Amino acid sequence: MGNIIYSIIWLIILLFIAFWIAGISAGIYILILPFTVCIEPLSGLTDFLLTVIQFPKYCAQAMMDGRGFR
16 A cells, blocks of 8 residues: 555545546537547547546556555
């Protein structure tokens, strides 16, 4: 177990920032994904949105590890 202060900070980021950002990104991702078949350059955007959707997992892992912000 790492530093408990960092774990609490990561929990706050997870609850108040990461879930909201991932939810908005998921909606945009769902809307844009079908158009990547016709418009190939959109695949870069969808790849980025998929990474943003996984931000809560990153926050939860950092919280459990007590990891700092490096």
